[in-house]
Amino acid sequence: MHPVPTRHAANRGPVAVVLLVALVIGILAIPVKQRCGAPGLFCATAVDPQGNIHYYYEVEPVGVYLAEIIAGSNVRLFYSSGEDLVKAG
16 A cells, blocks of 8 residues: 655645735735824814814725824825714813
8 A cells, every 4th residue: 555645834834924914914904093194193173163173084004004103194095084073072
């Protein structure tokens, strides 16, 4: 009888690398809602006649959010944007 061929560990290496890269890309693509577009920016409007304050926001990937923290400025790459209304206290 012939012995059963075994799989070599070398075959799993490239698959593990591809899975790890896909996982990192997936994590960096998680959406985060960021008020004013970037950390540290101020964008509140004056109180409107209805008693609301308007804030601009962007829903952006975590990777872009981290790049904004490092760069200290707004990176204009986002999934969506809009305006939050907050009742003035």
